[in-house]
Amino acid sequence: MKRKHRSQNGGRRAQKRPQLTEARVFSREMLVSVDSGREFKSILIDFKEDLHPVATVKELLVEDLTFTALQKKRLVLMDGAAMKRSIAFMQRDEQLK
Numbered sequence: 645m646k647r648k649h650r651s652q653n654g655g656r657r658a659q660k661r662p663q664l665t666e667a668r669v670f671s672r673e674m675l676v677s678v679d680s681g682r683e684f685k686s687i688l689i690d691f692k693e694d695l696h697p698v699a700t701v702k703e704l705l706v707e708d709l710t711f712t713a714l715q716k717k718r719l720v721l722m723d724g725a726a727m728k729r730s731i732a733f734m735q736r737d738e739q740l741k
Contacts, residue, residue, distance in 0.1 A: 684714055
């Protein structure tokens with residue numbers, strides 16, 4: 645006999661959680677493409693030319709700096725996208741009133 649797996653909520657299907665929906669929205673807007681790899685290499689080259697890392701540790705620090713710069717850029721883009729969605733939501737809400 646097959647055993648049925650029951651979830652913690654008593655077997656009912658879990659309703660969509662807001663955080664999962666948000667993650668899907670952000671992932672659609674933040675798809676990583678080949679361009680981000682090119683952008684990473686371009687920024688890395690610029691940092692290396694400016695900072696002239698010599699030792700292995702310095703090379704790693706420059707790579708970390710490059711990665712952090714790209715992450716910061718992505719966060720700013722995500723924040724902007726979230727603001728646009730909030731504004732659109734508020735505008736729709738005002739129209740319904």
